[in-house]
Amino acid sequence: MTDFLQLTAAGLSQGSVYALLAVGLIATYTVRHVVNIAQGDYAMLAGLGSISLVSAGLPLPVAILIALISVTLASVLIERLVIARVKNLTTLVSIILTLGVSTLLQSIMLLVWGAEARRLPAFPGEDLLIGGVSIRSQELWMLGALVVVGGGVLLFYEKTRWGKALRASAEQPVAARIVGISPAVASVIAFAIAGFVGAVAGVVSSPIYLSIWSGGLLLGLKGFVAAVLGGLVSFRAAIVGALLLGVLESYVAGYVASGWKDAVAFFILIIVLIIRPAGLVLRPNAVRV
């Protein structure tokens, strides 16, 4: 029983990282209809960047802050230099483009930081022991990051006038423009949010789950699976789905074999799409005829 609870706790904290990535993916998907394959690379970039800054002698909070800002800017830069350059952004083109971006980011990380995984020092705090289940303070930081940052993005999109206009800009560019948001601005904001959220996920998870140049892809894919559970539009469902995914992975690692853990997400994706494909097709592909 203690094992079970221990695994659940570990799964929830891991799931909160997936949830943050899912939030980032949905943030760009709702505005731009782009599934950003580089989403997970933002996390790795922020993790590796803050590790370097810490080892250069900066205090942890400063290092993290600089990393978050830099990755946010990098995401905006990617939007301006790559995504915004394509006039007719079909699904196929968007996949190839963001895959290209992801590959480029990965290779840059490989060249700058080398092939080994690195670890950011743990954030301050005391580990907890509740009924035999130990919860590391870093895990609380991860869950906290989800509540604050993920919740913040959710509230921004759902409650604020700007957030609603942002969502509207994908469907009703003209209406959004009247409210005062041009599609270009909306796209930049969405990518900034995605970059920031991804970076947060990267720094809070680095002390436990490490940062490595090639780690972003799988992380992003898991975020995508969670986002699919939320129909690629619902932040809430995606967050719940991500936490479930994390817990399930944790059980597989604990009770089956740790090597199979990474396969769970893919099986979930296939099974969900087989059982409830209609529930996941988001926008009825309304071809006007």
Next chain:
Amino acid sequence: MTLLQKSPGAVRSKTGFWPNNRATIIGVSILTLVVIILPFTATSTMMNIAVFSMIFALPAIGLSLLMGLAGQVSLGQAAFFAIGAYTHAILLQKFEMPGVVAAVGGVVAAMLAALLVGLPMLRLRGHYLALATLGLGFIVMIAVREWEFTGRTTGIYGFGRPEVFGIPIDNNGLFFWYVAPFVIVGLVLALNLTRSRAGRALSSVNDSELAAESLGVNTYALRVKVFTLSAGLAGLGGVFYAYQVQIVSPQMAEFNVSVELLLMVVLGGLGSVWGAIAGAFIVELLSEGLRDLIPAIIPGATGEVQLIGYGLVLILVILLLPGGLYQAVRTVWAAIRRRTAARRVAAAALVPDGTADAGAGDAPTRAFGGVPGEPAAPHGAAAVDEEGVPNVPGVSTPLAEGEAILEVRGLTKRYGGVVAVDDVSFTVPAGRIMGLIGPNGAGKTTCFNMITGAITPTSGTVTFLGEEVQGRKPHVGAVRGLTRTFQNLQVFSSTDVVGNVYMGRYREGRAGIIRGMLGLQGREQYRNEEIARDLLDTMRLGDVAELAAGDLPFGRQRMMEVCRALASEPALLLLDEPMAGLSGKEREMLASLLRALRDAGLTIVLVEHDVAQVLALADTVAVLDDGVLIAYGEPEAVRNDPAVIVAYLGTDADEAKHELEELEEHA
């Protein structure tokens, strides 16, 4: 009557319709020659690159077909590559099967894996297949790494190279000759496929899925087949790879291999089979070069350093040269041809061109449809009919006049709380024109779309020729003879006018993917092309047959859509606001065409805004208002139905009647 006269005359040139066969033969011959000579001349490094590019060309061709034809992308092509290699290695090593059996096993295993992923994923549009295949790459890597049977991280090794006719394939030169025939055959098959009935159908799907399905194309089935085929080619590549490196390991399924394959296709030109082969060579060269170059620039760089080049080239090609090398070569080639053509014209200016007016006289006189016993439409008259009314192509109807061809019972569509169509029932008798009218927002188009299968009704049945078709995809009704045109034109813009009408013949064709690849459908295709051309002549569009469909003026595009629908020899033709956007003269022409078609036995249903036109044209009229059928009957009765007048023209019945009469005078 023509707005776009093609000069000189309507010469039937096949070059516009069928890709140039001569160019293919020349290309394949050159490639074969290069393949034969290369091992004698190349250095050993070069030979190594050549062998790997040949191996990778196979999955790249597969990916190119998937992207070009199915409009989908696999980010896990390496997974199928690895599945092929592993299966092959296991069959050789653990079961000691003969090489051929093991190789076939490898290809089949890859195809089965593709079916498993493709069957659920290809039902969905968008990003699903891409990300699912990306996930598959991870799964395969994890599975072979974790499983004792597949040798975990060390993989499987210790199988020899094959022997062919007693000669062991033990050096790169021989191996190159061993792989190359497969690549060349694969290339030819793939080229055949892109031109085949299935290939043309798939590229139409990329232009307008709905229009293609309305002509009987089963999009989903074709996509699944192409995806499976693409995985099979990847599996074959994996089989050769296993032989070449004599070890299979989890790295084969790694993401960077998939990126490499994707880059080959994107660089070569999306959907171009030649491009995939060129891309394979260039990417292998690039990879080799980068692996040397980057550690020289950045000391200590190890691992997959070539990825930086992959990422950059991917982005740059999409941004700057979306059509890849194929597009670049075509642009240059077209410029050269223009220049030489201009020179030739200047030289031949004084010599009369004997072939210019051969077209009209040579026009085949076979009846449209080519069915024995069907009345032949007079073709010669097409060009000299003074009234501007097209001749009527032959039509066939499976029912006697007046029998019910289409029955709609209790058709209902709800969107949330809104009822768009409410319990509508009517019967369409064969050989008549039925008009479906109603004010804006009455539910006409919704009703129409439910009949054709574009949307699924909440409840109710649509029975066409005795079979319920509601809620099925449009191709289900279409293959039985129910086809349609579109209010907002759905033209296949990637092909010319005759290509569009040829697609109308899809229902009449039989050749599938395999016959298409083997090129065994020439007769069927040429016959259908001839029929399409005859029909275009009959409908007075013969002069624009070779033009890109999107370049026609609106009215002629609409006529072309009607023509495309007629080409499928439908039993029931549904027209969605066919008069919208047409000039008065064009409307008259279309109206007389529809009458003539009706007289020839075709059943027609039209949704129309233009009430006067419908009342003048239709034999029966159904009137919808607010989703409810308020009147149904002969035009005369409907015209005087108080409910209709009120619905259409407000509450004042007298004023309404007056306006109606006015409308009628205009008609």
